[in-house]
Amino acid sequence: MTPLDLTLTGARVLLPDTGLCDAPLNIGGGVIQAGEQGRQVDLSGYLVLPGIVDLHGDGFERHLAPRRGAMKQMDEGVISAEAEFAANGITTAVMAQFFSWEGGLRAPEYAGQVFAAMKAAKDRVVTDLIPQLRFETHMLDDYEGLADRVSDWDVPYVVFNDHLPHERLAAGKKPPRLTGQALKAGRNPEVHWQMLKDMHARAGEVPTAVSKLAEDLGERGVRLGSHDDHTAHDRETWKARGVSICEFPETAEAAEAARAAGDPVILGSPNVVRGGSHKGNASALDLITMGLCDALASDYHYPSPRRAAVMLAKSGVLDFAGAWELVSSGPARVLGLSDRGQLSPGLRADLVVLEAGTHRVAATCSGGVVSYMSGDIAARFVS
Incomplete structure (x- = not known):
């Protein structure tokens, strides 16, 4: 299973010591990365959480x-x-x-x-x-x-x-x-x-x-x-x-x-x-x-x-x-x-993407590999 190499932008991301903030999240090689990775995916309207x-x-x-x-x-x-x-x-x-x-x-x-x-x-x-x-x-x-x-x-x-x-x-x-x-x-x-x-x-x-x-x-x-x-x-x-x-x-x-x-x-x-x-x-x-x-x-x-x-x-x-x-x-x-457990560089890219308004699960990744994705968010990842 090949992990994603992406930079997620536009979402509210839950970071340690910062809380929910407007920041990109970079994932590559199955872990959270410090620098930009691959192409950008706009996740405006979503929350990205551990x-x-x-x-x-x-x-x-x-x-x-x-x-x-x-x-x-x-x-x-x-x-x-x-x-x-x-x-x-x-x-x-x-x-x-x-x-x-x-x-x-x-x-x-x-x-x-x-x-x-x-x-x-x-x-x-x-x-x-x-x-x-x-x-x-x-x-x-x-x-x-x-x-x-x-x-x-x-x-x-x-x-x-x-x-x-x-x-x-x-x-x-x-x-x-x-x-x-x-x-x-x-x-x-x-x-x-x-x-x-x-x-x-x-x-x-x-x-x-x-x-x-x-x-x-x-x-x-x-x-x-x-x-x-x-x-x-x-x-x-x-x-x-x-x-x-x-x-x-x-x-x-x-x-x-x-x-x-x-x-x-x-x-x-x-x-x-x-x-x-x-x-x-x-x-x-x-x-x-x-x-x-x-x-x-x-x-x-x-x-x-x-x-x-x-x-x-x-x-x-x-x-x-x-x-x-x-x-x-x-x-x-x-x-x-x-x-795991936090979105910090070097840790596993384990994350869940929630719709900001409803808090429904839109996507889940474990070790940078998608395990679940449903609804409109799929088009953002594949476009």
């Missing part, structure tokens, strides 16, 4: 398995998902794959297949795809050899989850939607119910097992995050295990503990767009207002990072540069990706 770095999204599941059991040719599903990433201004996408008792595409046996599909599609996509493993901590029988599998899969980022309904299990009550969940996993509902109870009964073994796994993964250079921290103690416990990324904290208390420890806090952009959590957890808007957010992620909805950043700027919670930082340079820092 590409969105989405550091957690699982909305790709419907692309890989549009119907239950339809999980063949997963690489084609990855390509389909990438088209959605690009259409929403995402230039780096962390694809968060479950390793879970929940079954379906989240079952352990599918994790390796999904990561293999990402590798198979790598040379056919423009967006930079990064695999993430979401591991359910109470799957004690799956700890043995998991760190080796993570290495074999080339997964650089692991997040620890616990989605067991512990309160209901402790009370001996069946969780809601148990039958549907069991059928999705291909299990008899009573077998599924017993499996949940057995995992809950072994909860006392989890802390030692997860600490050892976190240590092993950390020694291999894997980034580690915890999901849905509820209390300051939760965050402190994960911190002590070397798990530094606080992903979607459920309360301000947990987010404040992460900030006090210097740990990055990731929030869900759908929470911002909706005006609150769909599960009744802490409002992302409130946490952002309190200065307790380092990055916004798509979670389950790829249009949301762009929409959330625009909403934050329009509402005056943050200025435009500060709002866009939460979906570009902020997540890039969390992932240790120093080569």
